[in-house]
Amino acid sequence: MSHLSDRIFGLAVILVALVYIASAMQIQVSFLSDPVGSKAFPIGVASVAIICAVVMILRPDEEPEWPELWTVFSIIISIVLLIGYSYALKPLGFIIPTAIVASALSYQITPKPKFAVLSGLGLSLGLFVLFKFILDLGLIGFPKGWFV
Amino acid sequence: MDILANLSLGFGIALSPYTLMLAVIGCFIGTIVGALPGLGPSNGVAIMIPLTFSLGLDAVAALVLLTSIYYGAMYGGRISSILLNIPGDEPALMTTLDGYPMAKAGRAGDALVISGFASFIGAFLATIGLMVLAPLLSRVAYQFGPAEYFALYLLAFSTLGGISSNNQAKAALASCIGLMIAMIGLDPNSGLPRMTGGNLHLYDGVDFLVAIVGLFAVSEIFFFIESHGKSSAVGIKVDKVTVPWAEIWSTRWTMLRSSALGFFAGVLPGAGASLGSFMTYMMEKSIAGEKGGFGTGVAKGVAAPEAGNNAAAGGALVPMLTLGVPGSGTTAVLLAVLVTLNITPGPMLFTERPEVVWGLIASLLIANFVLLAMNVPMVKIFVKILSVPPALLLPGVTMVSFVGIYSLTGSYFDLLLVVAFGVLGYVLRKLDIPTVPVILGILLGHQMEKQLRDAMVLSDGEWQYLFSSGISTGLIIASILGFLAPIFLRRILTKPQAVSD
Numbered sequence: 121m122s123h124l125s126d127r128i129f130g131l132a133v134i135l136v137a138l139v140y141i142a143s144a145m146q147i148q149v150s151f152l153s154d155p156v157g158s159k160a161f162p163i164g165v166a167s168v169a170i171i172c173a174v175v176m177i178l179r180p181d182e183e184p185e186w187p188e189l190w191t192v193f194s195i196i197i198s199i200v201l202l203i204g205y206s207y208a209l210k211p212l213g214f215i216i217p218t219a220i221v222a223s224a225l226s227y228q229i230t231p232k233p234k235f236a237v238l239s240g241l242g243l244s245l246g247l248f249v250l251f252k253f254i255l256d257l258g259l260i261g262f263p264k265g266w267f268v
Numbered sequence: 269m270d271i272l273a274n275l276s277l278g279f280g281i282a283l284s285p286y287t288l289m290l291a292v293i294g295c296f297i298g299t300i301v302g303a304l305p306g307l308g309p310s311n312g313v314a315i316m317i318p319l320t321f322s323l324g325l326d327a328v329a330a331l332v333l334l335t336s337i338y339y340g341a342m343y344g345g346r347i348s349s350i351l352l353n354i355p356g357d358e359p360a361l362m363t364t365l366d367g368y369p370m371a372k373a374g375r376a377g378d379a380l381v382i383s384g385f386a387s388f389i390g391a392f393l394a395t396i397g398l399m400v401l402a403p404l405l406s407r408v409a410y411q412f413g414p415a416e417y418f419a420l421y422l423l424a425f426s427t428l429g430g431i432s433s434n435n436q437a438k439a440a441l442a443s444c445i446g447l448m449i450a451m452i453g454l455d456p457n458s459g460l461p462r463m464t465g466g467n468l469h470l471y472d473g474v475d476f477l478v479a480i481v482g483l484f485a486v487s488e489i490f491f492f493i494e495s496h497g498k499s500s501a502v503g504i505k506v507d508k509v510t511v512p513w514a515e516i517w518s519t520r521w522t523m524l525r526s527s528a529l530g531f532f533a534g535v536l537p538g539a540g541a542s543l544g545s546f547m548t549y550m551m552e553k554s555i556a557g558e559k560g561g562f563g564t565g566v567a568k569g570v571a572a573p574e575a576g577n578n579a580a581a582g583g584a585l586v587p588m589l590t591l592g593v594p595g596s597g598t599t600a601v602l603l604a605v606l607v608t609l610n611i612t613p614g615p616m617l618f619t620e621r622p623e624v625v626w627g628l629i630a631s632l633l634i635a636n637f638v639l640l641a642m643n644v645p646m647v648k649i650f651v652k653i654l655s656v657p658p659a660l661l662l663p664g665v666t667m668v669s670f671v672g673i674y675s676l677t678g679s680y681f682d683l684l685l686v687v688a689f690g691v692l693g694y695v696l697r698k699l700d701i702p703t704v705p706v707i708l709g710i711l712l713g714h715q716m717e718k719q720l721r722d723a724m725v726l727s728d729g730e731w732q733y734l735f736s737s738g739i740s741t742g743l744i745i746a747s748i749l750g751f752l753a754p755i756f757l758r759r760i761l762t763k764p765q766a767v768s769d
Contacts, residue, residue, distance in 0.1 A: 129695070144451075147462050148460045148461075155729035156724045162451045169441055172444060176435075179437070184700065199691060202687045202690070203687055205670065206670075210680055214671070225663040229659040229662055230659035239663060242660075243664050247664070251671055255322070
């Protein structure tokens with residue numbers, strides 16, 4: 121049981137590398153080709169990756185300390201938040217999504233609600249002023265159509 | 269006399285008020301970034317790159333700004349090592365061994381000043397070494413053809429894991445992951461898409477800035493969520509900062525020896541600053557012997573790794589500028605800076621863009637003096653930075669990373685990739701798989717494949733061509749030895765672990 125992580129990761133790498141090799145085989149070849157071509161290098165690298173993964177499975181290291189289930193859950197929440205943030209930044213502008221996501225991340229690190237909300241708001245407004253007015257980056261503050 | 273003429277060219281560029289101002293700003297930001305617990309030079313510079321490019325600075329100005337940030341972060345890293353026992357990155361680990369005990373003994377101010385001087389000596393001597401050695405090496409590099417370059421990249425990848433990783437298979441796997449990601453996009457020879465899975469967003473390939481920011485900066489937030497922002501170490505207050513001249517003078521030979529050794533460790537491809545600070549600490553420890561009291565908080569134990577670490581950082585610029593092969597995580601990030609600025613490092617850089625090389629060297633020298641001035645009298649200002657709570661700092665770092673990438677590419681897809689790389693970085697670091705080779709793979713993958721294919725075009729597909737010259741054969745043998753040696757050396761050289769409270 122104690123060496124499971126390395127073995128699972130090794131297995132995952134082998135699967136990904138096999139898919140990678142399979143799709144490298146499908147690469148379209150142009151008529152003007154060089155002796156090596158587009159396929160050889162990706163296939164070679166993926167093969168070396170498979171060798172490394174096999175070594176990892178055969179000689180795994182000590183198990184790392186994984187966080188407990190509740191922490192894994194809050195890491196997953198923050199991943200989902202960041203994915204949402206990626207989609208929201210363009211349509212919703214900078215200030216609102218940043219305030220929400222920064223507060224949520226802050227709360228996940230140290231669960232103090234008041235501090236989290238204040239840091240979220242402060243970061244959102246402070247960074248907006250810094251980026252927009254001092255560094256002159258092309259950021260949009262609010263959704264289009266508000267304050268026009 | 270060549271060097272003097274070149275230097276005056278460099279200073280002509282670097283001493284303009286505008287560039288000077290950028291250098292000062294860069295040093296200031298860099299020291300803050302380096303001092304922040306959990307942020308080291310690599311991730312510090314990583315978040316700053318996209319922002320700098322969005323500012324629309326020209327090549328020399330951007331380079332001056334980012335290298336000052338890089339040097340500043342190297343200086344700043346020692347603050348969190350000494351006061352909090354939290355090294356910002358791998359090379360700073362050695363500074364905690366004597367710096368933290370010294371701070372606990374109430375001599376935090378002395379430790380900061382001594383390490384500041386040691387950093388200055390190390391970085392200054394290394395910059396001079398860089399001026400002497402780099403032009404020589406760039407002359408040798410003219411004899412490099414595709415086969416030699418391919419062998420050189422091989423050497424870089426096989427030695428990079430080396431000392432810093434505990435498991436060669438994992439280090440090699442990390443390089444492969446990077447190279448596999450680099451292959452995504454349009455094939456450079458045929459112009460046809462590869463490995464994109466039909467996703468149009470991937471036709472341009474994966475931008476290494478996205479990977480750097482994800483792997484270095486965003487993965488950090490998951491670690492902080494895991495630890496709930498609790499750091500085991502308690503911060504130590506700095507009361508009065510005086511300059512302990514006598515003690516600094518007593519470490520003069522330590523600083524000189526460590527600078528020389530650190531510089532050469534930095535020049536070796538793949539070794540970098542970790543090896544520099546490790547070797548210098550061990551060397552000084554054995555010279556001082558049992559009576560030296562290394563590990564209990566002595567001045568030499570602080571001076572040696574800081575001089576070695578900063579000298580190695582300068583030394584690592586030699587292969588990076590002359591051959592385009594970075595030796596460490598931070599030089600990999602700097603290479604990313606150059607590539608993004610459309611500057612191709614290599615021997616041609618010295619003849620075609622001398623203003624870039626010598627402007628960079630001159631600004632390194634200037635940055636060094638600025639940093640000494642900032643870090644000794646003003647060290648108390650930077651110490652205040654340490655009290656920023658992680659619950660404010662980490663969301664801030666994440667948001668800055670996202671905005672940097674977003675304002676550079678304007679694409680939500682790249683932000684999704686940043687998140688993906690953040691998760692990948694978390695898993696890799698949990699499994700003790702180094703992330704620097706992944707970056708290097710993404711950065712150098714195209715070049716490595718191109719050189720191999722060019723070599724095969726030249727030889728009409730004869731594989732023996734890779735061994736046709738002495739240089740390439742030597743490099744390939746060195747890369748095999750460099751890959752195998754750590755497996756045996758690791759039993760003899762055991763790395764000292766961080767001191768615990």
